[in-house]
Amino acid sequence: MTDQNSFAVLFEQHRPRLRRLAERMLGATAETDDVVQDVWLRASAAGVDDIDNIGGWLTTIASRACLNVLRARSTRGEIPIDDDGTDPVVERDPCGADPLEHAQQEDAVGAALTVVHEQLSPAERVAFVLHDSFDVPFEQIADLLERSPDAVRQLASRARRRVRSADVAGTRPARERRAVVDAFFAAARGGEFDRLVALLSPEVELRIDQGLSATALIRGGATVASRALMFATPGAVLTPVLIDGLPGVVVTIGERAVSVMAFDVDGDRIAAIDAFVGPARVAALTLPR
Template sequence: MTDQESLAMRFEEHRPRLVRLAQRMLGSTAEAEDVVQDVWLRISSAGADGIDNFGGWLTTIASRACLNVLRSRATRGETPLDDGIAEPVVEADRRGADPLDDAQLADAVGAALMLVLDRLSPAERVAFVLHDSFDVPFDQIAELLDRSPGAVRQLASRARRRVRSADTSGGAASDRRPVVDAFFAAARAGDFDRLVALLSPDVELRIDGGLSATSIVRGAAAVASQALLFAAPAALLTPVLVDGLPGVVVMIDGRAVSVMAFDVEGDRIAVIDAFAGPERVAELSLP
């Protein structure tokens, strides 16, 4: 067997995974197959001598090719031009609206999910797909996107919120609202144990104060302590949806001081995203 034949056999073992990756990235089977074929043409010419992690190397090449396609779409106005982190969409929480029937709901969710994916910036889409669907570490994605691992983590987080907002598997936002209400009630009452019970053990509180870095607090006890520290009994809480997730706008003396979004899994809060400070909140478009 020649070296070229051996390389072809190794590549074909990875082709199905590469096609799935490209399909998820691009939303098009035809484009995905074209990208993977281009990857093969590239490595068949260059060879793979000295490559220790062949699968990881192929993933990087295919991901970079998909990123180029997404950016090319953006220059033609087919996807957002901004390759950074999009601001959250804050909407009024209209509970009590007439629900769609099951068939209509399924169609709406499928269409919404595709629309959400298409509205992600190229960097958001790459970070989300590689990490959440293919378990690629953030530091590896950071090299691909020429970003810091922290920035890539934030890209994936924002993308994940948008995708989950179009996915009913976690329940409608109104179904998860009671957990959020219970969280604020416990915070106002100073009930530490109740707060911990409402939080997942590995919960994350991510605080975006408008600076270059996002502060992250991890763990139920640490997040509960933070909630007690900043609980304001006089605050007015306005229910909203933040990228489709249940959230609140926190008002003090008639001024919006923070916006919070809650990712609820089952009966516990898994992630809290807080946009904190009047200056940061002023950058958001509120209902």
């Protein structure tokens, strides 16, 4: 049986991680200390005799406490209210606009990096922080958020796109990122396998969202390049857009939008591609006119 003193020593071993989690979720505020204290009170009252994974258990308690704080903030209008987390924001790409207008947007997006984390909904922030920073499985996060693992995966993906778009756009001109995307489609249409591989990170991920929880994940430069060649359509019309701030395209065949693709460009290579595929899935998105 674990006595209170022994548990106190055990808790102190986990305190730095719990505090780090709370800071990632809530920011460096007084609420961070309140969450850690709340975890201590709840855990010490419950006891740990029947707990096999104390670290995971404490993480779950801390996550629930953070989620309560985030939801309280959302009711006060301080952060966005939860949405379903599945649909990205698709906007007109200003890369072809007036240079001054474009430069002003770049400055604004760069500055937004400092606040973009605060703009995530509670569910997006929980999914993103727990999975990307603390390696918590989507299945476990799904239990916490009372959603399906696929829905949680989409929440994390959308949050990741928002954070990365602010980071990348603030440090790399959008025209350069767009040039990498244009080169990708040119190589695909030209059947240039080696060129495609050179444009893709070796660890690139292609996430294909067909709706109805049908999400596929393809990894590796050669595999993604082969997929791009297989589905390249010379007659398709590509309309440049921004998708959650990342460079992307709307693919239209015969005046019908069939897919929307977002590209996470890291340096001169594509690190990740999010593809929303099929007329039904695309019809669910709000596209710029």
